[in-house]
Amino acid sequence: MTEAGRPGRCTGAQAVIRSLERQGVKHVFGLPGGAAIPLFDALVGSSIHLVQTRHEQGATHMADGFARACGEPGVVLVTSGPGATNTITGIFTAQMDSVPMVVITGQQAVGSLGLDSFQEADVSGIALPVVKHSYLVKNAADIPRVIREAFHLSRTGRPGPVLIDVPKDCAAATIDYREDEAMRLPGYRVPDEVDAAAVAEAAKLLAAARRPVLLVGHGVVISGAGAEVRAFAERMRIPVVNTLLGKGGFPETHPLSLGMLGMHGTAYANKAVADCDLIMSIGSRWDDRITLDPARFCTGAVKIHVDIDPAEIGKVFAVDCAIVGDARAVIAALDRVAVPGDTAEWIARVEAWRAAYPLRYARRGGLMTQHVIDELYRLTGGRAVVVTDVGQHQMWAAQFYRTDERFHWISSGGAGTMGFGFPASIGAQLARPGDLVCAIVGDGGFQMTCAELATAVTQKVPVKVIISNNRYLGMVRQWQNLFYENRLSGVDLAGNPDFVKLAESCGCRAFRMRRNAEVRPVLERALAYSDGPCVVDAEVVKEEDVFPMVPAGATLADMLLEPPRKVPAR
C-alpha cells in the first residue's frame, strides 16, 4: 500500500479532488498539461465528470455558463503556463459579471518558481486584477482549507472567480487530509444585517415619489430576489426596467415590466427612466451602458441604490439613499414598511409610451436576425434558457426574447466577451440537463471558440446554436457607419467558413436558413432534434442596425429610434 493510500492520508492532488467532491461538484471543465497530470490523475475514479474542452478559454466560459444557469460555482481545471493564461479572459468575464467560479491551475514545483521554468507563468500575479481572490499553494496540507475558502468566497457576498495555483510537488506530496480545519478569512465580511434606518429612508422617498422606476440588475438574479421584487413592485405599483443581466430578475412579460433600458433598451424603458422622479437600483452598478453620461443621468430624480457590495455605493455618482445588503433581504424589509404612493397617472403615461414606441423590425426584404429570434421566442413559448454572445445579435436577443425566469438569460455583460456564448451554452446545458438551451451567437464571436463544437458533440449536449451570420463584426460596423462616416475598418469577415460544413465535420447536426419563409420550418427542425448539439446558420442581411440606440456619452433623451438622416455629431 502506498503512503497516500493509508487511511486519512492522500496526495495533494487527491485532496483537491476530494475537496471538490465535498463541495458537491459534479462537473469540472478543462484539459490537462504537464504540471496538471497529478490533478487529472486524481480525477480517475472520482465521482466528478470531466468535461474535456478544446481550449482553456472555452473551459472557463463553460464553467461560467454552468454557474449562471444554476447559481453554483463552475469549476475549471487546467495546466500551468499557457493553459493558465488562456483562462484569463474567462476569469475576467466572470469577475465583471459577479459569477462564482473556482479555477484550479497546475503549476511548476515550488522550487522552480521564478526561474523561468518550462510552462511557468505567474498566473496568480497575472490574474490579480480580475479575481475576487487567489491562492498560490505552497504547502500541500493547506489544500483542503484553501478549497473550502475558495468556494466560500466564490459563492457568498458578491460572487466572483477565485483562482488556486497548485504546484506539481504540492499535488504529489502526501498529506493528512484535514477536513475540519477552520477557514482563515479574517478580512472577509458579508453584509448580513439590513440597515433599518436606510430602509425607512428609502420607504419615505418612495412614498413621496409620483414617477418612480425600479431598476432590476444582476444582483436580483444572483440573490434569488425575484419573488420579493415582484411582490414589492406589484404592491407599490411601480414600473420596472432591467439591465441586460437583470433579465430573469423580474418577468419581462409582466404588465409592469418595460424591459431593458440603456444604449439598446426599449424606447419606453428609456423614456420612463429619463422622465422618472425616483429610480431605485436593485443589484445593478449603474454601468455606462445604462447611464451613458453619468453626470447627466436622471439628474432630477431621487436615486436609491441597493447593493451587497459597499464599494459600488457612490462609485459612479452620489445617491440619495444607499442600502447595503442582499437584494432579497433588503426588498423583503422594504416591502414591510413602504407605503405605496399614487402612481396611477405615471403608469398611464408609461403605457402610452409602450403603445407608441414598440420594438420593430422589417418583416419583408432580407432575412433579419430579429425575425429569427422573434420566431424562436414564439416556438419555445419563451421558456428556453437563452445564452448569447456579444454584439448586435445579443441586443436583439435581449429585446425580442423576453425573459421571465431566473437563470434563463446568460450573456457576457460587463466584459462583453466575444466567444463567450457558445461554450457558455454547453455549461448551461450541463447545469440544466432537462431544459431547452439555445445559444444565439454572431459569426464573429462563434469563430473565436467554435473549437468547442467537438466538446458539445462528445458531451452530447442538445444545445441549439443559432448563428446570426451577417459576415461582419456587425456592432462595430454599425458604429463606424453612424459615427465614423461609414469608414469600415476591420469589420468585414470575408473568408468565413461554411458553418454548416464546419459543424457537420465535427459530427454535429446543422441547418442553413436564408429566407424568411425558412425561419419557422428550420427552427422547428432544430428544436425537434435532441440527439446532441445542432447549429443553425442564419444568413441574415449584412447591414441591419440595432435600434433604439443611445449614442455613447449622450443621455437617454438623445435616443435614436431609427437610422438618422444626418449622421449625429461624435
Next chain:
Amino acid sequence: MNGERLVRKHLVSLYVANNPGVINRVAQVFARRGFNIDSMVGSEAHDPAFSHMNIVASGDERALVQILKQLNRLVDVVHARDITGQDVIERELALIKVRCPAEKRAEVLDIAHAFKCQVADLSEGALVVQVTGRTEKIEALHRLLDRYGVVDLVRTGKVLMARGEEVT
C-alpha cells in the same frame, strides 16, 4: 466627473493578513485609480498572522473614498482607514548625508543637536545624521541641512499608532 478635483496627501492605515502578495493587491487598488504612493511602510504586527501597512498617497479626494472601499473589499484586508488629520502617534526616521568640510562641521552638529539627532557616521568630508520624529520635523531639518549640501536622504515613511487603548 464634474466639479474640481481636490488633490491632497492622504494617510491610510491598513491591517492586513500577512500573506504573500498582499502588497501587490493593495498597491494595485491605488494604481488603478491613478494614485501615486509617496510612502509605504509594512511590518509584521503583534500577531504575526497580520501586518500593519501605512501608506501616504496623493490623489483625488473623492477617488480616495472609493479606494478605501475597494481596499476593504480585498479578502486579505481586515481594515483600511483614512486617518489623515487624525490625532495619532506618528513617527518617521530619516538618514541625511550632508557634505561637510571640517570647518563647517561644528555648525552642522549644532543643528543636529538642536533636532535631537544622532550622528550615524562621520567622515572626512561628510556626516550622516539620524533623525526621528514627525514628518514636518524631518522636512524642516532637511531644508536646513540642504544649505550645507545634502547628498543623500533615506526615509522610512510614516510609522503610526493610535493613541490610548484603541488598536491601530
